[in-house]
Amino acid sequence: MQVTSIETTKWVLVAKEEDVPANGGSCVMYKNEQIAIFNFKKRDEWYATQNMCPHKKQMILSRGMIGDKECEPKVACPYHKKNFSLKTGENLNGEEYSIKTYPIKVEAGNVYIGGLE
Amino acid sequence: MKKLNNLVIVGNGMVGYKMCEKLIEKKVQDEYNIIVFGGEARPAYDRVHLSEYFSGKSAEDLLMAPANWYKENGITLYLNDPVVKIDREKKTIISSKGQSISYSKLVLATGSSCFIPSIPGIEKDGVIAYRTIEDLDDIKSYAAKSKKGVVIGGGLLGLEAAKALMDLGLETHVVEFAPRLMPRQLDEKGAIMLKEKIESLNISIHLNKNTKSIDGEGKVTKMVFADGSELETDMIVVSAGIKPRDELARESGLEVGPRGGIVVNDLLQTTDPDIYSIGESALYKGMIYGLVAPGYEMADVVANSLAGGSKTFAPYDMSTKLKLIGVDVASFGDPFCSEQEHQHIVYEDKTKGIYKRVNISSCGNYLLGGVLVGDAKDYNMLLQTYKNAIILPPTPEDLILGPRGGAESVGSGVLSLPDAALICSCENVTKGDICSAVTYNNLEDVAGIKKCTKAGTGCGGCVPMLNDLLTATLKASGKEVNKVLCEHFGYSRQEVLAIIKSTGIKTYDELLAKYGSGDGCEVCKPAVASMLASTWNEMILSQDTIQDTNDRFLANIQKGGTYSVVPRIPGGEITPEKLIAIGVIAKKYDLYCKITGGQRIDLFGARVDELPLIWEELIEAGFESGHAYGKSLRTVKSCVGSTWCRFGLHDSVTFAIEIEERYKGLRAPHKLKSAVSGCVRECAEAQGKDFGIIATDKGWNLYVCGNGGAKPQHAKLLASDIDKETCIKYIDRFLMFYIRTAEPLNRTSTWLNKLEGGIEYLKDVIVNDSLGIGEQLEMEMQYMVDTYKCEWKDVVEDPSKRKRFTHFVNSTIADPTIKFQAMRDQKKPVEWGA
Numbered sequence: 001m002q003v004t005s006i007e008t009t010k011w012v013l014v015a016k017e018e019d020v021p022a023n024g025g026s027c028v029m030y031k032n033e034q035i036a037i038f039n040f041k042k043r044d045e046w047y048a049t050q051n052m053c054p055h056k057k058q059m060i061l062s063r064g065m066i067g068d069k070e071c072e073p074k075v076a077c078p079y080h081k082k083n084f085s086l087k088t089g090e091n092l093n094g095e096e097y098s099i100k101t102y103p104i105k106v107e108a109g110n111v112y113i114g115g116l117e
Numbered sequence: 118m119k120k121l122n123n124l125v126i127v128g129n130g131m132v133g134y135k136m137c138e139k140l141i142e143k144k145v146q147d148e149y150n151i152i153v154f155g156g157e158a159r160p161a162y163d164r165v166h167l168s169e170y171f172s173g174k175s176a177e178d179l180l181m182a183p184a185n186w187y188k189e190n191g192i193t194l195y196l197n198d199p200v201v202k203i204d205r206e207k208k209t210i211i212s213s214k215g216q217s218i219s220y221s222k223l224v225l226a227t228g229s230s231c232f233i234p235s236i237p238g239i240e241k242d243g244v245i246a247y248r249t250i251e252d253l254d255d256i257k258s259y260a261a262k263s264k265k266g267v268v269i270g271g272g273l274l275g276l277e278a279a280k281a282l283m284d285l286g287l288e289t290h291v292v293e294f295a296p297r298l299m300p301r302q303l304d305e306k307g308a309i310m311l312k313e314k315i316e317s318l319n320i321s322i323h324l325n326k327n328t329k330s331i332d333g334e335g336k337v338t339k340m341v342f343a344d345g346s347e348l349e350t351d352m353i354v355v356s357a358g359i360k361p362r363d364e365l366a367r368e369s370g371l372e373v374g375p376r377g378g379i380v381v382n383d384l385l386q387t388t389d390p391d392i393y394s395i396g397e398s399a400l401y402k403g404m405i406y407g408l409v410a411p412g413y414e415m416a417d418v419v420a421n422s423l424a425g426g427s428k429t430f431a432p433y434d435m436s437t438k439l440k441l442i443g444v445d446v447a448s449f450g451d452p453f454c455s456e457q458e459h460q461h462i463v464y465e466d467k468t469k470g471i472y473k474r475v476n477i478s479s480c481g482n483y484l485l486g487g488v489l490v491g492d493a494k495d496y497n498m499l500l501q502t503y504k505n506a507i508i509l510p511p512t513p514e515d516l517i518l519g520p521r522g523g524a525e526s527v528g529s530g531v532l533s534l535p536d537a538a539l540i541c542s543c544e545n546v547t548k549g550d551i552c553s554a555v556t557y558n559n560l561e562d563v564a565g566i567k568k569c570t571k572a573g574t575g576c577g578g579c580v581p582m583l584n585d586l587l588t589a590t591l592k593a594s595g596k597e598v599n600k601v602l603c604e605h606f607g608y609s610r611q612e613v614l615a616i617i618k619s620t621g622i623k624t625y626d627e628l629l630a631k632y633g634s635g636d637g638c639e640v641c642k643p644a645v646a647s648m649l650a651s652t653w654n655e656m657i658l659s660q661d662t663i664q665d666t667n668d669r670f671l672a673n674i675q676k677g678g679t680y681s682v683v684p685r686i687p688g689g690e691i692t693p694e695k696l697i698a699i700g701v702i703a704k705k706y707d708l709y710c711k712i713t714g715g716q717r718i719d720l721f722g723a724r725v726d727e728l729p730l731i732w733e734e735l736i737e738a739g740f741e742s743g744h745a746y747g748k749s750l751r752t753v754k755s756c757v758g759s760t761w762c763r764f765g766l767h768d769s770v771t772f773a774i775e776i777e778e779r780y781k782g783l784r785a786p787h788k789l790k791s792a793v794s795g796c797v798r799e800c801a802e803a804q805g806k807d808f809g810i811i812a813t814d815k816g817w818n819l820y821v822c823g824n825g826g827a828k829p830q831h832a833k834l835l836a837s838d839i840d841k842e843t844c845i846k847y848i849d850r851f852l853m854f855y856i857r858t859a860e861p862l863n864r865t866s867t868w869l870n871k872l873e874g875g876i877e878y879l880k881d882v883i884v885n886d887s888l889g890i891g892e893q894l895e896m897e898m899q900y901m902v903d904t905y906k907c908e909w910k911d912v913v914e915d916p917s918k919r920k921r922f923t924h925f926v927n928s929t930i931a932d933p934t935i936k937f938q939a940m941r942d943q944k945k946p947v948e949w950g951a
Contacts, residue, residue, distance in 0.1 A: 014927055015926050015927050019926035019927070020926070021661065021662050021921070022662065023626075023662045023663075024661065024662030026926040027924055027925050027926065028925055028926055028927045028928075029925045029927060029928045029930070034925075034932075034934075040636070042626075042629075042636045042637070043636060056949040057949065058676075058677070058678055058949070059678055059924075059932055059934050060666075060674075060678055063666050063669065063670070063674075064639075064666075065638070065639040065642055065643075065662070065663070065665070065666075066636075066662075067605075067635075067636050067637040067638035067639060067641075067642065068635045068636040068637070068638065069604075069638065070604070071635065073636065074638075076638070076639035078665070078666030078674060079674070081639055083639075094571075
């Protein structure tokens with residue numbers, strides 16, 4: 001029997017579009033997970049990552065400044081300016097640790113995050 | 118008279134012996150029968166100097182005290198009879214020889230044993246531990262039939278063991294698992310120096326070696342390492358660390374640490390309050406103290422407590438100085454400073470085999486620790502400086518270099534540092550490394566330096582210095598210096614500021630769209646935000662996402678994600694009513710209170726959602742933002758002045774308040790501090806400020822461009838004996854000229870050091886108005902003064918701005934990860950990641 005896989009991303013409504021400042025971030029809570037969501041208006045893109053900066057394990061990334069490094073969208077942790085790619089979560093300072101990213105979409109002024117348990 | 122209580126000490130090592138000595142000293146033997154059990158055949162001996170057993174000392178020489186000392190002092194000593202069981206219910210111990218003795222108090226001084234790694238073949242003949250005199254006898258007799266010996270372990274004891282093998286005439290090798298020797302005491306460079314010194318004595322050092330197996334028919338003939346290499350040898354001495362002997366405690370149900378060690382509290386009691394543990398068997402606050410001095414201190418604490426005292430043990434300073442195979446090695450305070458912000462200075466002389474490093478607090482005032490290899494004669498002085506928190510001289514490098522001639526000393530700035538000066542302490546990159554990377558790799562920007570040397574990739578604190586070194590190095594090689602803001606703006610700060618002024622652009626987005634490229638970053642956003650604020654003086658939160666986090670939330674972020682709040686207290690003058698108001702608010706929100714260096718009160722531990730509530734109450738009580746979070750005017754400190762002081766010449770407090778009121782809220786390339794002193798005694802320390810004023814009998818002296826901070830620098834005299842109005846005029850011009858021309862994040866001192874022509878040129882511009890811009894600068898400043906508004910009042914009164922002060926946008930709960938612990942009747946955040 002043939003089984004066709006169907007994309008079944010479950011989307012969770014976490015915020016209203018206006019809850020997130022333009023070119024900035026906000027933090028949402030889902031169950032016990034803290035997630036940073038970013039409204040990258042300059043690029044017309046939205047991103048979601050873990051809120052914890054893995055460097056000193058602080059719940060802070062949503063308060064980080066966003067921008068780009070050679071066109072890669074990134075967030076800089078306010079504590080020690082560790083940079084992470086918003087696309088892949090990769091550490092852009094060449095260090096080991098990286099951050100988790102989540103699928104995110106905005107529909108009719110509602111912000112949804114996917115990939116949550 | 119018969120004594121009723123037995124005090125049993127399990128273990129007769131150095132610390133167990135010291136315990137006896139302290140008990141005698143405190144006359145505890147009047148109350149207790151002291152009974153000691155030792156596992157070895159000899160009474161306690163000096164394990165620290167064990168290797169001297171090979172260079173002539175006898176076992177008797179090494180004894181801490183002969184057996185009859187115990188007898189003379191009424192102590193019962195059972196040797197060769199280790200305790201094998203504790204019956205806590207019956208409060209009785211049982212020894213290996215079957216003695217059953219009751220106790221009312223028990224001290225476990227079981228010490229540690231040699232950690233024997235589980236390597237296949239470790240049981241073969243010729244593999245011997247290095248711990249006891251018996252071990253040494255074994256080593257001695259085995260060495261007699263060997264030519265070559267290997268020590269496993271490059272720590273303190275391992276190197277001692279290597280010396281022993283060398284003294285026995287063997288070809289000696291040391292194998293260390295870590296990438297450096299003495300990894301607990303020395304940093305990388307210190308360890309390299311030590312390695313070179315030891316190798317020059319014909320001891321071979323093999324680092325990064327993970328021993329996979331020990332081969333040989335019955336007895337060892339060679340070692341095989343994980344990297345495939347091999348080392349032939351006749352014998353192996355194992356000294357790869359210690360393992361606390363906690364089996365007895367474990368079996369009797371006392372709490373032990375996950376990696377061994379008997380858990381003790383501040384009184385060194387185990388989880389059974391009648392049982393203590395001291396020395397290397399005790400685990401205090403997660404730490405095993407593998408040195409003799411803290412072990413002795415522990416013995417003192419327990420003896421004191423048994424004698425009815427209340428002394429407690431506290432985390433012990435692990436500073437040590439020793440001679441290893443003839444090489445002086447010392448390490449004091451925090452030798453690495455990997456956890457705290459600091460700067461460090463390094464001196465290295467390869468030909469003489471000397472390495473010295475001192476770690477200095479980021480404010481530049483205190484010694485935090487250091488490492489000395491090859492020359493430890495400064496150890497005591499440095500240790501004292503560190504322990505007593507003595508304020509360092511403005512040139513702390515003198516600590517390890519000694520003062521060096523006056524004439525060539527440029528005296529200031531990163532350029533005057535020696536090549537060996539460590540610029541990036543996170544990545545261990547020296548000035549020499551950076552300058553040669555710039556020259557030989559044709560680097561043209563800081564990003565290149567970061568990529569090439571890794572400097573500036575850690576905490577980032579050295580980036581302004583990298584910039585200066587880049588500029589100086591390029592200049593020296595005749596290249597054009599490119600001081601662009603970052604990859605998004607091809608202009609220097611001065612050029613961007615000129616663009617802002619001439620075009621009237623008021624937002625970052627517009628500036629980026631018209632004059633920049635890409636999406637911006639954490640370098641250009643706050644830099645532009647500062648320039649916009651210094652030019653248009655609009656409320657910074659109208660563009661909140663381009664502000665650094667402190668400016669975005671108008672408070673100072675601290676460990677754990679909470680913020681601190683500093684209300685403005687101009688000149689440090691405050692009424693009792695206002696003090697009470699601060700106290701009431703701090704109490705209500707449970708804030709940690711600390712008096713700052715600038716005569717203000719800092720309130721710590723406020724959650725982001727509490728900030729507007731706290732400020733609502735502070736404003737109600739008559740306070741304004743203190744801008745402690747901004748690159749802006751902080752505080753104008755003052756001495757009490759002529760109103761009260763019998764020496765005071767003028768009213769320094771009133772002048773300080775006037776100045777603080779005038780420049781409050783002014784945003785600049787970096788923070789600004791000021792002070793006013795009422796006489797030459799200079800109690801307000803005005804010469805350590807960005808601008809400082811000192812009363813003279815004819816008027817006021819104005820000093821500029823001093824600072825404390827990372828590299829303290831005295832302010833320079835700009836004008837003398839001037840009146841108040843002239844003083845304010847000059848300050849207006851000075852501050853605006855600084856704001857116009859400085860690079861981002863350069864304090865006034867750094868700016869002056871780089872200003873061509875120095876203070877004389879500055880005097881010309883400010884006092885003589887040589888550029889003809891004096892009036893314009895004054896006008897610009899007057900605009901800033903006239904448009905000042907309290908940022909916090911603005912937020913408190915604006916519901917849409919208040920709304921942003923929340924941790925979650927989809928929940929009203931506070932960040933549940935914020936945790937505090939108690940300290941001296943207040944609170945503090947838990948450590949990073951705890």
